[in-house]
Amino acid sequence: MIRGGGRSASVxxxxxxxxxxKYVNTAETDFFHKSKILYGLxxxxxxMTKANKAVVVEGYTxxxxxxxxxxxxxxx
Numbered sequence: 753m754i755r756g757g758g759r760s761a762s763v764x765x766x767x768x769x770x771x772x773x774k775y776v777n778t779a780e781t782d783f784f785h786k787s788k789i790l791y792g793l794x795x796x797x798x799x800m801t802k803a804n805k806a807v808v809v810e811g812y813t814x815x816x817x818x819x820x821x822x823x824x825x826x827x828x
Contacts, residue, residue, distance in 0.1 A: 762777065762778030763777070764776070764777040764778065764812055765777075790808075790827040790828070791812045791827060792812070792815040792819065792826060792828060793827050795819065796819075796824060796825050796827050798824075799824035806825055806827055807823060807825055807826040808827055808828065809827075809828045810828060814828055815827060
């Protein structure tokens with residue numbers, strides 16, 4: 753689930769196909785604009801403020817991996 757401002761904004765996932773793994777995400781809508789949401793911002797804001805920096809990565813799986821590794825200031 754992709755979250756914006758602490759609320760769900762879309763759904764994303766990864767599925768295995770004959771052509772390899774592929775990401776499947778919610779289509780753009782009037783409510784959801786992928787380019788206008790920083791995934792994980794609601795969770796990373798305090799760490800970003802404390803460190804006075806942010807780590808910006810490509811996507812939500814990268815954010816999840818970095819948060820699990822202790823890098824709490826990551827957004828995607």
